Amino acid sequence: MMDARRGEAAGDAAPRVAIIGIGNTLMADDGVGPAAVRLLMERAGQADVDEPPRACPAPQTTVSAEIETGIEAILGEVAGMSLLPYFRSCAGVVVIDGIDAGAEPGALFQFGPDETGTTQLRSGSIHGLGVPHLVANARLTGADPKVTIVAVQVRDVRPLPDRLSPAVAAVVSQAADLALDEARRLRSLAGD
Secondary structure (H helix, E strand, O other), X not given: OEEOOOOXXXXXXXXXXXXXEEOOOOEHHHHHHHHHHHHHHHHOOOOOOOOOOOOOOOOOOOEEEEEEOOEEEEEEEOOHHHHHHHHHHOOEEEEEEEXXXXXXXXXXXXXXXXXXXXXXXXXXXXXXXOHHHHHHHHXXXXXXXXXXXXXXXXXXXXXXXXXXXXHHHOOHHHHHHHHHHHHHHHHHHHHO
16 A cells, blocks of 8 residues: 555555656657666666567556665656656656756756746657646645656757767766656655
8 A cells, every 4th residue: 555645655664756767769869768767777787677669659558667775767758647646656756858948968957846947848748748747636636746857958859769869868877866866865855
């Protein structure tokens, strides 16, 4: 049984925090979120996680793996509304996504969902239901997870499957590290 307010299963010692990589891997730099989550999974020895077929991914299908106690990495890709349970049940959510803020490609940003600029997240435009909508929906149900967005300035979002521009590819590891550090911080806050 899940305690939606603390994001932990009954009897678990650690609060549950999700790191969700959002982005369309068929659209070049828009796939930066999933690339960072895949890296986190690889580092945790979860590289062989079964993925849904790439040609026709079902929107409700997500791939996830626990990468540390209480921290789950989710390949959200273009899952949209099916990511809502994470926002409703987790103590914290860290989203990794591309952004078009007019900055240099590869620039990193970290902010909350209520700060300005979230409308420029790539998830708000081509993934169906954007992060601000997921947070608002969770709040309507009484859940209020701590949410942090780690965003990477995109350069190229043309149809180039599984290919990031050099500037964006160069910061995938840094974005993954930033997201994991924030997930650890949120886990610690939720445990108090």
